[in-house]
Amino acid sequence: EKTSTSFTTISKKASSIPKMPFPQGNSEKDGRLLFEWLIQPFGLKKFFSNIWERKPLLVRRHISNYAEGLFGSDDLNRILNECNVRFGVNLDVTTYQDGRRETHNVEGRAFSPVVWDYYKNGCSVRLKNPQAFSKPVWQLCATLQEYFKSMVGSNIYLTPPGTQGFAPHYDDIEAFVLQLEGKKRWSLYNPRSAAETLPRFSSKNFDPSEIGEEIFSTTLEPGDLLYFPRGFIHQASSLPGSHSLHITISTYQRNSWGDLMQELFSGALTRAFAEDLEFRKGLPLDYLSSLGVENSDKVSVSRSEALKKVSELFARLAQYADVDGAVDQRGMDFLYDALPPALSQDELDRTIHGAKVKMTSPGHPSACLCGVSLETKVRVLRKNAVRVCLGSDANENMAVTVHHSLQNSRVYHEEERKFFELEADCAPALEFLLHRYPAYVPVASLPLDSDEEKVNFASSLFEKGILIAEEKIELVPEQL
Amino acid sequence: EKTSTSFTTISKKASSIPKMPFPQGNSEKDGRLLFEWLIQPFGLKKFFSNIWERKPLLVRRHISNYAEGLFGSDDLNRILNECNVRFGVNLDVTTYQDGRRETHNVEGRAFSPVVWDYYKNGCSVRLKNPQAFSKPVWQLCATLQEYFKSMVGSNIYLTPPGTQGFAPHYDDIEAFVLQLEGKKRWSLYNPRSAAETLPRFSSKNFDPSEIGEEIFSTTLEPGDLLYFPRGFIHQASSLPGSHSLHITISTYQRNSWGDLMQELFSGALTRAFAEDLEFRKGLPLDYLSSLGVENSDKVSVSRSEALKKVSELFARLAQYADVDGAVDQRGMDFLYDALPPALSQDELDRTIHGAKVKMTSPGHPSACLCGVSLETKVRVLRKNAVRVCLGSDANENMAVTVHHSLQNSRVYHEEERKFFELEADCAPALEFLLHRYPAYVPVASLPLDSDEEKVNFASSLFEKGILIAEEKIELVPEQL
Amino acid sequence: EKTSTSFTTISKKASSIPKMPFPQGNSEKDGRLLFEWLIQPFGLKKFFSNIWERKPLLVRRHISNYAEGLFGSDDLNRILNECNVRFGVNLDVTTYQDGRRETHNVEGRAFSPVVWDYYKNGCSVRLKNPQAFSKPVWQLCATLQEYFKSMVGSNIYLTPPGTQGFAPHYDDIEAFVLQLEGKKRWSLYNPRSAAETLPRFSSKNFDPSEIGEEIFSTTLEPGDLLYFPRGFIHQASSLPGSHSLHITISTYQRNSWGDLMQELFSGALTRAFAEDLEFRKGLPLDYLSSLGVENSDKVSVSRSEALKKVSELFARLAQYADVDGAVDQRGMDFLYDALPPALSQDELDRTIHGAKVKMTSPGHPSACLCGVSLETKVRVLRKNAVRVCLGSDANENMAVTVHHSLQNSRVYHEEERKFFELEADCAPALEFLLHRYPAYVPVASLPLDSDEEKVNFASSLFEKGILIAEEKIELVPEQL
Amino acid sequence: EKTSTSFTTISKKASSIPKMPFPQGNSEKDGRLLFEWLIQPFGLKKFFSNIWERKPLLVRRHISNYAEGLFGSDDLNRILNECNVRFGVNLDVTTYQDGRRETHNVEGRAFSPVVWDYYKNGCSVRLKNPQAFSKPVWQLCATLQEYFKSMVGSNIYLTPPGTQGFAPHYDDIEAFVLQLEGKKRWSLYNPRSAAETLPRFSSKNFDPSEIGEEIFSTTLEPGDLLYFPRGFIHQASSLPGSHSLHITISTYQRNSWGDLMQELFSGALTRAFAEDLEFRKGLPLDYLSSLGVENSDKVSVSRSEALKKVSELFARLAQYADVDGAVDQRGMDFLYDALPPALSQDELDRTIHGAKVKMTSPGHPSACLCGVSLETKVRVLRKNAVRVCLGSDANENMAVTVHHSLQNSRVYHEEERKFFELEADCAPALEFLLHRYPAYVPVASLPLDSDEEKVNFASSLFEKGILIAEEKIELVPEQL
Structure with missing residues (x-):
């Protein structure tokens, strides 16, 4: 060799x-x-x-x-x-x-x-x-x-x-x-x-x-x-x-610094236009005659001042770059592209993905709601399969959205992007779960106001397949 | 009641x-x-x-x-x-x-x-x-x-x-x-x-x-x-x-006579334009003044003659209606919409759909080609899952195409239209198979020139899943 | 020679x-x-x-x-x-x-x-x-x-x-x-x-x-x-x-009987679907097997019956052909394509096209409204430059529309289609004018209810350039 | 007040x-x-x-x-x-x-x-x-x-x-x-x-x-x-x-620094991707967990390093900003938007815009070619109505293009963008004319190799309406 x-x-x-x-x-x-x-x-x-x-x-x-x-x-x-x-x-x-x-x-x-x-x-x-x-x-x-x-x-x-x-x-x-x-x-x-x-x-x-x-x-x-x-x-x-x-x-296909920069720029310019008067101010009367290929060999005050101004604005634009926003955008794209997690049988038994209902008799399922209670200890199923992002809802209001890959198909992009809106009150609870990962935490410990809210919130995430319980989940028989 | x-x-x-x-x-x-x-x-x-x-x-x-x-x-x-x-x-x-x-x-x-x-x-x-x-x-x-x-x-x-x-x-x-x-x-x-x-x-x-x-x-x-x-x-x-x-x-969703007529018309008019001078002749100079809502109550020679002419052309258009062509078009659409056939285990054993290869050792499949021979007796797998149509190929030449539903998905339109071109020489052999249905016929009886062509043709249809053999098919071991 | x-x-x-x-x-x-x-x-x-x-x-x-x-x-x-x-x-x-x-x-x-x-x-x-x-x-x-x-x-x-x-x-x-x-x-x-x-x-x-x-x-x-x-x-x-x-x-570019038939058909089929049960009835169960290229040589009762039915429906479709509607559609297209009329100076003087206002002093036009009165005798400017058609308005209600070529450009299609809606009450008045052409008729003779309506209607057509008066029109001085 | x-x-x-x-x-x-x-x-x-x-x-x-x-x-x-x-x-x-x-x-x-x-x-x-x-x-x-x-x-x-x-x-x-x-x-x-x-x-x-x-x-x-x-x-x-x-x-509608920056950025990123490895290098494994809204309050080495890197790349991107290219792009857009110059009669007499041919007899124009000779003194018709830019031709080769507003319509964007390619050899001659403006220079002084090239070049610009002569142009009678 x-x-x-x-x-x-x-x-x-x-x-x-x-x-x-x-x-x-x-x-x-x-x-x-x-x-x-x-x-x-x-x-x-x-x-x-x-x-x-x-x-x-x-x-x-x-x-x-x-x-x-x-x-x-x-x-x-x-x-x-x-x-x-x-x-x-x-x-x-x-x-x-x-x-x-x-x-x-x-x-x-x-x-x-x-x-x-x-x-x-x-x-x-x-x-x-x-x-x-x-x-x-x-x-x-x-x-x-x-x-x-x-x-x-x-x-x-x-x-x-x-x-x-x-x-x-x-x-x-x-x-x-x-x-x-x-x-x-x-x-x-x-x-x-x-x-x-x-x-x-x-x-x-x-x-x-x-x-x-x-x-x-x-x-x-x-x-x-x-x-x-x-x-x-x-x-x-x-x-x-x-x-x-x-x-x-x-x-690592198109997962480069430049890809992040691309995401960053369009957003930065939009914000600069909105927030910074310098970007909205008119160009100097003579910029077309001091700049351009035709004038690239000329030395002039107006040329050098314009070039300096461009440099300054370039630097200034960096202030409008919302790195976290751009990263979140890429994070959402990753969750769209991603393979869904492959669960072991043990994991299946502790999530909705493996929750199997039996039939008592025709028309009579043995159980239905999954038994998430205050005592249930849970964590997110995979650390990098869930992301909390800021976006805007249909009415252009700020909204917290949760993107995840837990229901993706093993065939690339066969499923649409999976995400849902989260009430602002609940965002800290999901962040709590993400930051405590890989620890299992009792539903009771979620930073929410009432016990009912805690159980409801945990149940809703559990029902979307986002949470896994520490112990096998028992289905709760329920009477009509 | x-x-x-x-x-x-x-x-x-x-x-x-x-x-x-x-x-x-x-x-x-x-x-x-x-x-x-x-x-x-x-x-x-x-x-x-x-x-x-x-x-x-x-x-x-x-x-x-x-x-x-x-x-x-x-x-x-x-x-x-x-x-x-x-x-x-x-x-x-x-x-x-x-x-x-x-x-x-x-x-x-x-x-x-x-x-x-x-x-x-x-x-x-x-x-x-x-x-x-x-x-x-x-x-x-x-x-x-x-x-x-x-x-x-x-x-x-x-x-x-x-x-x-x-x-x-x-x-x-x-x-x-x-x-x-x-x-x-x-x-x-x-x-x-x-x-x-x-x-x-x-x-x-x-x-x-x-x-x-x-x-x-x-x-x-x-x-x-x-x-x-x-x-x-x-x-x-x-x-x-x-x-x-x-x-x-x-x-029977939108499977009406009118749906067929719709298919029929556009084709008929195209042919009438191409073949019938009466359709290409100019309208009379005064048609805009003798016809139209404004003139609908008028009695005039030119109006009644124009209406008569329209009637005649309507009748004449029928001659350019290619009913078989329109039906074939609907037949192709049906094969695109259709559920694939549900095969029994017995049927699976006699078609490529159930032909399972075993491995002798890593990299060594036990067999490969399906053993279609002159003696094999075959028929099409389902009478209404295959259709021979006339169309034109990429070079606008007349071509025989075979449409089928044998590889459709159980999910509506999940697969693209399945069809392939057939050499003109082979069309009679496929029509022979369709017309003899439900009889199984020996490959040797196909109306083709040589034994080699018969086996090749039958093999190619068999490999696409279109034919079923009367007896279980044995895979043929083959040496590299 | x-x-x-x-x-x-x-x-x-x-x-x-x-x-x-x-x-x-x-x-x-x-x-x-x-x-x-x-x-x-x-x-x-x-x-x-x-x-x-x-x-x-x-x-x-x-x-x-x-x-x-x-x-x-x-x-x-x-x-x-x-x-x-x-x-x-x-x-x-x-x-x-x-x-x-x-x-x-x-x-x-x-x-x-x-x-x-x-x-x-x-x-x-x-x-x-x-x-x-x-x-x-x-x-x-x-x-x-x-x-x-x-x-x-x-x-x-x-x-x-x-x-x-x-x-x-x-x-x-x-x-x-x-x-x-x-x-x-x-x-x-x-x-x-x-x-x-x-x-x-x-x-x-x-x-x-x-x-x-x-x-x-x-x-x-x-x-x-x-x-x-x-x-x-x-x-x-x-x-x-x-x-x-x-x-x-x-x-006479694409002004053939076939072009009219094309216009006629799509409309006819739409009406046949809406009005004729025979067009909505299902096709026979076996039509795909008795018709189509594959079966074109077969003789069968179901084939001949289906072909007969197609013939009948073809003939029947003629009943749904709205010849006047199709002609009006072509009439509108003609008015979109058409050159505008070339007016002589004498004609200009008797239409809005040549009505020139003078200025008395800055901000003070000498006159404004054109002096159409009950006594004014008018006719349409060109017989074939105006067409009254039936259509539907934005709310899908039946509406009378008037299409005209009087404001077309000499450059083909430089202007958009020119048309306006007419109140149903006014349609007879416009048809009266068209049918009396080339006679000039007094505004008083228009088939409308009141003198005010007659003058308003004639004025509105005059102001769009559709009418020509028999005598030169004098502009009416008007005080603010 | x-x-x-x-x-x-x-x-x-x-x-x-x-x-x-x-x-x-x-x-x-x-x-x-x-x-x-x-x-x-x-x-x-x-x-x-x-x-x-x-x-x-x-x-x-x-x-x-x-x-x-x-x-x-x-x-x-x-x-x-x-x-x-x-x-x-x-x-x-x-x-x-x-x-x-x-x-x-x-x-x-x-x-x-x-x-x-x-x-x-x-x-x-x-x-x-x-x-x-x-x-x-x-x-x-x-x-x-x-x-x-x-x-x-x-x-x-x-x-x-x-x-x-x-x-x-x-x-x-x-x-x-x-x-x-x-x-x-x-x-x-x-x-x-x-x-x-x-x-x-x-x-x-x-x-x-x-x-x-x-x-x-x-x-x-x-x-x-x-x-x-x-x-x-x-x-x-x-x-x-x-x-x-x-x-x-x-x-000054949307003629701001930000508009220039927008033009600048997309080009800069494309160049950075092509020329700078730093932009193509992969993002760090943990960027999705150290950045993003979820992590915006965290303090971590990886976060601060990533933010620093983004800053550096932002600064670095400025190097790839082709200010002259972006300005030329805006210059071309200006020439597309611009009103054409309004010429005085005197100017008309000295340009092709006012060059009127007379007819000697039917089929016999009195003259044709405009008489541009080596002695003719010329300048560009308006300083800011012509721009020399670098672009690429149909085969993606570098090409010099000349954009101008001299044949624009007084109606905004009624005419398409007016531009033509210039042989690279001729670019200095046009730049010479632009830089000498408002002086009139003899055709003989153009920086081109031969007298023939000088006359041909000046004639071609003159015929497009870009040049104005110092003296009234006489048309040259020419025999067939």
Whole structure:
């Protein structure tokens, strides 16, 4: 293997490395532990100081069952057999041969015998959005998402022996490639220019002549991880005699400082116009003659004064920048994009998501209202799945809105944005719950005036799926 | 019960009445048998000559388990417990009290304890599109659809004791109300005018003062059926002490002669312009002065000649009416709207829909191509789920297209229109299959030139899910 | 010159032929006289029975000053000097050389020295919409429009010696080519097919290989007229040593029976749906299987019955065709498209269009209200410039609306549709005026209840420019 | 008259005050002189340092013929008599009585007797865009526009004795009210709040209760001027026994620093994204939890670091702000909005705008090309009517474009944006012409390579109407 300053390899066999941690329900901790597991034995701190968004990292683990239970080719087969997987929408069959990239999708459902026929004829199979079909992949992505606070997605790639399915290209996301079965030979190339470093959009398929010198190549084996930042060109092919299966986990798509600045600006200018006379004052009579390309070489008092004024206004505009408002806007967008949390059975039993009513007899449900009482101890279900924001209601009055991802679909944007208005009196109670996370707090401790309000407020959040109780919830039988 | 000439009641207890027939796979027959079952002991012929689109029919059967296995309140509970039922989208909770109709939906998922709480507080529950959640309802609707050749939908209504959930109104569909549990008191009213007889659009909620005299009222008990044509105003309430559960099956929404004529006209005029000089000839110089409201009382030669000419052109236009083309257009629209067929396990085993591949080892599927050979005997999966039409391809050339509903979603229009182009040579082979239905024919008998073409053609239809084999299909192991 | 059955030439020198008649104010008569002048000595009756929309007509008159005063190259020059003529919008400079047609327009105003430079370099000059710049051309078109009741437009073509400016093509209008200066050699070709006979849309530029045999060629000299129906291919070039100037007058663009039928149908179907149960009744259960391309060769009772029913409904639909309504719709469209009338000074003096107020002193107009009294005798200004129609107002109530072209712009559609609502009581008074045309009637004779109403109604029409008085109108001095 | 610090009155009778200066062709000087005349004897420097955008100014001149020749009620009458003035579009008739503001417009042409009738009945008449109908008003506005470099518009108000036509309100433009005839009583009120000081949009009609204390009232007499900045509420009524006629000249609509900043920002962010890695780098993992309304009271390192980073990026963004590019964008918009220059006869004779060709005989223009030679001395027609900008052509290549207002219509935006591409080689020649303004320079002195290029370049600008020659241009006779 070539060495280079632009990547880092941890090859030490780590026999003591722990298995994939199962989420325990404290989402912040769960996310961190899972990400630590993903890159270990490489350390978290070092990763973020040396590697992240900087250079590729290879973690060679020599533990072939490292991601056991996550996803295998038998899972892919089961999904094809059981689910409505559609060509183009959920699955692509592709080839890259003699420098030519082709997609072989037909219309409609991707029935398993048909997909396997393509595979046997040398096509790579890409399952898009596997988190919609596989609970472990869903759980992996949803848990990592609590760590990254940016949507985490994934793709599964199955490659028949001795083939390559995709042309060299770069992506617009941070990529974590985890080898699941077989072997795959990877080649990496530096971003081609400063402008293509951490790019905002993915590249076209490159011709080999366009991608420069390979900086690194390696063969991934099961349990190995390869990370590379957006902008790094890559291609990979399976070895003769061995198929390959890997998952690529992706995050941080258009989640940059500039994206925040964009959000910030339009708002800032609107406020500056509204609040600052300097922005509403007329331009000087001669600005069109002292400025402009035509006058860029002129030296004049009015030009330099105008440029100075622009600078001042630029600086001044910063005062009108509502950073918290812009962040909240991005927070809402994140909750719209986000995967819903994947609940364990234990969690299901303690939330409305798993509350099952039985029927006593036709027309007679055994119970109905969920038994939230003053004694019930609750917390929010996931720290980063709920956000309290300020907005305006239909009458342009200030209103507190709560956005959440708890009823999102595993299919991206299949559900509309989920949010509701909160009476201003109740905002502190929700903030209390968020700030006390991961502690469970008794409903009685909520900062609300009456016991009735406390129970009503907790019940309403519980019924929307936002709260989880510490103990299993019993449904309350109720007489008509 | 009031009697009237405007409805028909068959009250004879029919102890020998057969149970709901299970579809046998011959879709035309299955559809007819199921519809016969729905209205028996009232006869099919008499129904269509006396009742259909004319007047209500009450079938009192005194067989409370008549529709056993179709849908019960326990099924509703199970669906709420297990499925992502969303307020507004899939389910409404409503009341009609003191002449006021209200919807009590909240945002998002309709968790079962929440829905039951509404119910216990007197709300009616309407499950929309139950065929998406219940296999028996899906099967019922999809089978009836093969009979009606118009989309068949349904709603489930659960009403707590002593309440009414909906205001009096009329619908734009033919309605078959089948009582499933409990009792419900129905009142029917004649269409209010000729213009509201067989109307194209549903009414608003009426005030009691707007709906005239009740023509009929009855209490439905489990197993009873009430049919009424679109335009008949109706309202219903459960009895004190008894809840009510019924399914309303609906069909023939905007499936009228006028809808066909509309399709026919624009095409006819386009053709007349293209082919008939009489349509392109100039209007007479004086037509604006001999015709028009201003001149409607005038008697003049030019007026009567112009009116005569219009009549002639109207008649002549009929020659340019491509009835088959317009019907095909409606046929394609039907296949877009239609429920997909509900396959039995036996059918699944003989189609690609149930073809399951096993994995020999990671990366090694046990088989792939489906084993269609010259000897395989096949037929189309459902008679009315496939249609061969003439259209034009991207280059405006005449092309044969095949539209089908075999990969539709149980959710209306969730999938795009499914169709593909057929090489002109293959059209007779598909028509042969359609015309031989329900017979299974050997692939060898297809009217195509070579054995290879026959197998390829049959395989391609089989892989799209359009064909079913007479015998269970064995997957063919294949070596790479 | 070749002779052929497909065209007609009147070559007789007609020394007694009258000059271009000046409009006298009776628009129906003025229009007819002007059109007679245009084609004489060929007769009106013979023209419409043998020529119109059938075949070309050449009228050779050997009277070079036949259209004296209409338009000369000096008028074109004056227009370029004085008016805001814009390249592309109002004027094209073009060449057709070696089978290649080119447009040489630049951006913006076509200043006269620039246009003449193109001309001197061999470019043809086409002035579009000359009626907007030349009063005689406006008067010609507006007067003929009263005869054709279809918009009449024109183009002026100036061609330098020995050149051709346009490729062979056909148009979608009836064309009257009147030679004004110099000579031009014309070649005509039959429509290429039945489908291109009286076509609805103009052709592309043809290659000489595409246009078949010339059927006729001739050299037009000043005063000569060449008519040819839409669909006849034509090309023309000036002779060496002589420039050419001609005007092409056009009319009857998409003014065919089919256009009326199109208007008629959508309305008829809407009414049939509303009024006729047969159109709302459901289609037969088996129509999709007995009709459609797939079944077009089948013989079946249900197919023949369905086809018969379609025929019947087609015939029946004719009953719902509101011919007068459709004609009124076209009448309104005509009034939107139409040129405004070109008024003589005498006419101006007797209408609001020419009513000039003087100022007594600053802030003191000498008079204001126009002096319409019971004794004033009035008529509508042009017979075909006003139309009374039935429509519905903002509240969907039946309303009488009056559409007119009296305030249209000479630029096509520059003004919005001009119409106003009429109180139902006043409709007979306006119809009375229209039916009495061209007679002037005293305001006192209007069929309205009171003298006040009569004067108010006549005043309001007079103030909109719709009425003309028999005598010059005196403005009434009025004290504040 | 009340005195107040918020306005300034110059009441000194200035018998020596010069008449309205006639433009001499040097547009920068002409503009300044005309504005000086408008406000004199108040001085220019003092106006811009003390008054402009700050407070009202009353200039009482006691010279009733101060604006002689500009506009009188006889001009209004002439325009109504001769031009196509349309209600709503060009003219409003309004009343304000008993706190109720009404518009009495009817549809279509505003014939003079009708308008005067409204006037005699107490309606105010507002002529919108009088510069389209009156050459002196056009000249006034177009000349002031060269001074303000922002579109200058105007309205004429004619008010019958003892009435008021408009409710109290404020506008979004700087307003110069020049009394032309009669007398009018004005009342002014301060902006109601900081937010309504120099507002971006005009107000609704206010109720008297909403406008606070009058700060100033005065009666304007002919020759008097009242200026007030946007945001100052005003109302005015004529005196019993005296009508009133005034013109309101307006400018500086949305021509503020903020408008420039808006232009600047979007461009700056696009460039920052493209060029600056800091903008493309990912946000910190925890930004959603340290920022946002929910966290605005928290003190944390990550919060303060993020806020600091935002500040830095804000500052840094200024580096990507292309002030010249944004100014050019506004310059182009100004040239699209602007009135075209009003040329004197002398100017017409020296530009293409007045170049008239004569006809020698039919088909024979006397001359064509304009005689621009190396010796011809030229300058641009107006300093601020032409702008050289950088943009990109259809292929995204850098291109020099020239925008100009020389072919604009006197009707706002009636013409499309006028611009053309310039070969890069020619840009210095046009800049040379602009920088030498108002000097006339010989074509021979243009910084271009060959004599042919110089003549061609000058000719092409001359033919577009951009250049004016020092001497009258003779057209060049040319032989075919």
